[in-house]
Amino acid sequence: MLFNSIIFLFYFFPIFIIVYYLTKGHARQLVMLVSSLIFYAWGDVSYVPLFVASILWSYLAALVINKYRNKWVLGLSIAVHVIVFVKLKYLYFLVGAFNSIVHSNITVQDTVLPIGISFYTFQMISYLIDVYTNKTKVQTNLVTYGAYVSMFSQLIAGPIIRYEEIEEDLLNNKFNSTRFSNGVKLFIQGLFLKVVLADSFSAIIDQINNRDASDQYVVLLWLMTILYTLQIYLDFNAYSKMARGLGGMMGYEFPQNFNFPYVATSVSEFWQRWHMTLTRWFKDYVYIPLGGSRVSSIKVLRNVFIVWMFTGIWHGAGYTFVFWGLWNFCWIYLEKEVQLLKKLPKVIGNMYMLLVIMIGWVFFMSPDIHSAFEVLKGMFFISDNPVYTPWLWGFLFQYAGYLLIAILYSYNLFGSLEQKMTEISPISVEIGYCMLFVITLLFVITSTSSPFLYFNF
Amino acid sequence: MKFSSIFFLLFIFSIPVLSFVQEDTEKSKILNSNLQTLPLATDEKLSPNEYIAKLNKYVEDQIIGHEKAFEIKYKLDFYLGRNNNTKYYYIPKLNIHYQYDEKNIYDSSYVSGFDDVCAANPDTDFLYYVVPGKRNSIPDKYVATDYNQVSNAERQTKIKENLSQYQCITTEYKPDLLNLTDYYNYNHHYNSNGVYKTYIDFMTTYNNLYGTDYELMEPNDLKEIDVPSVFYQNDLTNDKIDNYTTERIPANMEEKGTSNAYRMISQNRVGYYQNPNPTPEGEDVLFVTDSFGQGMLSFIMEEFNSVNSVNFYDYAEDPQLLEDELENNDYDRVIIYSYDYNVLNR
Numbered sequence: 097m098l099f100n101s102i103i104f105l106f107y108f109f110p111i112f113i114i115v116y117y118l119t120k121g122h123a124r125q126l127v128m129l130v131s132s133l134i135f136y137a138w139g140d141v142s143y144v145p146l147f148v149a150s151i152l153w154s155y156l157a158a159l160v161i162n163k164y165r166n167k168w169v170l171g172l173s174i175a176v177h178v179i180v181f182v183k184l185k186y187l188y189f190l191v192g193a194f195n196s197i198v199h200s201n202i203t204v205q206d207t208v209l210p211i212g213i214s215f216y217t218f219q220m221i222s223y224l225i226d227v228y229t230n231k232t233k234v235q236t237n238l239v240t241y242g243a244y245v246s247m248f249s250q251l252i253a254g255p256i257i258r259y260e261e262i263e264e265d266l267l268n269n270k271f272n273s274t275r276f277s278n279g280v281k282l283f284i285q286g287l288f289l290k291v292v293l294a295d296s297f298s299a300i301i302d303q304i305n306n307r308d309a310s311d312q313y314v315v316l317l318w319l320m321t322i323l324y325t326l327q328i329y330l331d332f333n334a335y336s337k338m339a340r341g342l343g344g345m346m347g348y349e350f351p352q353n354f355n356f357p358y359v360a361t362s363v364s365e366f367w368q369r370w371h372m373t374l375t376r377w378f379k380d381y382v383y384i385p386l387g388g389s390r391v392s393s394i395k396v397l398r399n400v401f402i403v404w405m406f407t408g409i410w411h412g413a414g415y416t417f418v419f420w421g422l423w424n425f426c427w428i429y430l431e432k433e434v435q436l437l438k439k440l441p442k443v444i445g446n447m448y449m450l451l452v453i454m455i456g457w458v459f460f461m462s463p464d465i466h467s468a469f470e471v472l473k474g475m476f477f478i479s480d481n482p483v484y485t486p487w488l489w490g491f492l493f494q495y496a497g498y499l500l501i502a503i504l505y506s507y508n509l510f511g512s513l514e515q516k517m518t519e520i521s522p523i524s525v526e527i528g529y530c531m532l533f534v535i536t537l538l539f540v541i542t543s544t545s546s547p548f549l550y551f552n553f
Numbered sequence: 554m555k556f557s558s559i560f561f562l563l564f565i566f567s568i569p570v571l572s573f574v575q576e577d578t579e580k581s582k583i584l585n586s587n588l589q590t591l592p593l594a595t596d597e598k599l600s601p602n603e604y605i606a607k608l609n610k611y612v613e614d615q616i617i618g619h620e621k622a623f624e625i626k627y628k629l630d631f632y633l634g635r636n637n638n639t640k641y642y643y644i645p646k647l648n649i650h651y652q653y654d655e656k657n658i659y660d661s662s663y664v665s666g667f668d669d670v671c672a673a674n675p676d677t678d679f680l681y682y683v684v685p686g687k688r689n690s691i692p693d694k695y696v697a698t699d700y701n702q703v704s705n706a707e708r709q710t711k712i713k714e715n716l717s718q719y720q721c722i723t724t725e726y727k728p729d730l731l732n733l734t735d736y737y738n739y740n741h742h743y744n745s746n747g748v749y750k751t752y753i754d755f756m757t758t759y760n761n762l763y764g765t766d767y768e769l770m771e772p773n774d775l776k777e778i779d780v781p782s783v784f785y786q787n788d789l790t791n792d793k794i795d796n797y798t799t800e801r802i803p804a805n806m807e808e809k810g811t812s813n814a815y816r817m818i819s820q821n822r823v824g825y826y827q828n829p830n831p832t833p834e835g836e837d838v839l840f841v842t843d844s845f846g847q848g849m850l851s852f853i854m855e856e857f858n859s860v861n862s863v864n865f866y867d868y869a870e871d872p873q874l875l876e877d878e879l880e881n882n883d884y885d886r887v888i889i890y891s892y893d894y895n896v897l898n899r
Binding site: 138284523 | 554555560561605608618619629
């Protein structure tokens with residue numbers, strides 16, 4: 097089920113929230129668990145058994161880990177999750193890569209990736225490690241644990257939440273009017289970003305992609321890359337905002353996942369602001385256990401490399417994602433070694449970051465490395481693509497308003513405006529949100545729900 | 554709790570209640586999308602995923618204010634300068650007009666290539682059959698969903714002018730079809746009623762014109778599977794339409810992978826249908842059709858001995874394709890079947 101679908105907005109969520117607040121304690125957790133399973137099954141019922149089995153496995157494994165404190169038990173319990181994850185997400189790619197290297201002809205069937213598996217697997221692994229390292233208490237109640245893992249607000253595309261972060265709210269869940277109100281605002285913001293902005297850009301990107309190769313003008317390729325840069329941010333940020341908003345309405349406070357990444361002045365800073373819960377996960381469960389920065393420079397290089405390879409392939413089983421990870425690794429490592437950026441004006445730093453990130457997105461959005469390089473060659477005048485077409489103005493006329501709003505949003509200008517308006521006239525902000533909700537509903541009703549980009553990862 | 558939260562809750566709680574109390578089935582009826590009633594979970598043919606998809610669609614269709622939302626949204630789009638279908642942009646406040654620079658299938662010269670082929674093949678019988686635009690048959694309250702801004706009166710005048718100039722035309726424009734309100738989809742193409750009526754109209758015209766005696770199928774002869782759901786897909790631009798099979802589709806069509814009539818044209822395939830029960834008087838026809846003609850294929854192919862269906866737009870763009878086709882094959886008739894846009898802008 098999608099947050100921007102009519103069935104969720106007007107049927108699932110209203111019924112859920114009533115039943116949720118009519119119950120207390122374990123009953124409320126049970127409502128959360130059952131509702132989340134229904135929510136998950138709505139996408140595809142066949143994914144549910146694996147999801148339930150994963151919950152049961154990590155629940156039992158955590159109990160055993162807590163009792164014996166044995167690293168082999170921890171290793172085995174994580175390995176099972178990893179094997180399932182790798183089998184479903186990477187086996188087809190790995191076998192294909194193996195075949196091309198050794199010229200063999202091993203065949204495996206490509207499987208459909210269960211929705212959200214990358215997120216819930218990481219969440220469960222973090223729980224198992226935290227139980228082993230005593231960072232968190234083991235949860236002995238299956239319903240409570242199930243409610244934590246399956247919580248529908250963040251099940252499909254994060255944020256990746258640690259058990260300890262929401263344990264208190266989970267065990268002593270109460271209605272909190274401040275959290276509820278903030279949650280509603282976050283949800284409306286997210287819905288607007290997704291339905292009005294991200295989906296509009298998706299339509300225009302499709303139009304450009306569907307053009308013949310001979311019609312790929314340089315300006316059009318740049319426009320497509322810029323639009324994708326905005327779309328992926330708005331889309332994923334929208335989901336995170338809606339997730340946090342729903343969490344707030346249910347009495348939780350989920351960690352922030354995006355902090356206006358496009359205002360960053362370096363690639364490293366960008367990654368401190370983008371998908372923050374994933375970056376944090378890799379830092380805490382991969383980078384630091386490997387020694388982090390407190391080791392020799394060659395080992396730091398190795399650690400950063402490993403983290404970025406993992407980050408790349410976490411996003412998808414393909415060479416483009418490996419290359420994308422490598423691309424980010426190179427710039428982040430370079431920034432660590434060369435301190436030049438700190439001396440540059442912020443505007444230049446921001447432009448440098450945007451250029452690096454946009455080139456990275458070209459790999460991210462391309463079906464293969466060759467196509468990505470073709471686009472880049474076109475963008476940088478290396479191939480003989482025609483430069484300009486007046487047809488471009490048609491696009492810009494259509495989407496100029498949306499583009500402007502998206503850019504202003506990405507640079508946090510609306511956030512600043514909201515803050516000032518709240519000081520001057522709080523009611524005007526409230527009315528503004530109501531209007532935003534009504535406008536967004538217009539788009540929700542008139543468009544078929546399109547899935548979020550990050551569901552694929 | 555803040556004002557915006559109360560407003561939000563009011564909306565999310567009242568809309569489903571109002572939708573339930575004041576069920577709006579009019580659009581579904583026009584669509585003939587069979588969504589007027591809640592899909593039943595007990596239907597043994599339904600897999601859970603199919604049931605959920607149908608339920609989602611039903612809920613989307615029946616949400617209160619659905620039509621009003623469309624009307625406002627499309628007006629908003631228009632005033633913002635978004636007018637996708639005609640590749641034309643207009644910003645009223647600034648009085649800026651902008652026309653797409655790319656190949657435009659509605660360009661006035663686009664289909665004129667057929668004229669030359671007709672003139673060069675005086676021995677071949679051509680039938681140019683015009684399908685009236687959906688704008689004419691959709692009730693006024695839904696017109697906001699149609700980008701076409703040409704009025705009905707203007708349209709009829711233009712079509713008549715065009716037809717009178719076209720040497721190969723042998724049919725008359727059918728104003729009576731315009732009175733049918735259950736003919737076209739809400740957004741695009743025929744609905745399942747429309748496709749049957751189109752077939753009847755087409756074959757009646759055909760019999761009258763050529764003195765043939767093709768026996769037309771009665772509605773009672775049709776099984777549900779003969780009017781498959783593919784014809785009432787709202788969004789025919791994607792590839793989500795599942796393949797379907799009908800009892801009328803001969804095996805060789807299945808083998809060619811063209812069992813989905815719409816998919817055939819969406820992928821620019823050429824579909825060749827051979828009647829497994831040919832008759833001595835049966836004809837072989839070349840059917841040059843845009844997507845509006847696709848719906849009829851599963852009906853007409855049983856009437857003729859063979860129907861070779863080709864993509865109107867491919868042939869309009871390159872009339873030599875038609876010339877080659879006529880040179881290499883022996884057709885009894887060439888039928889150019891077209892949505893009225895293509896005639897209007899000749």
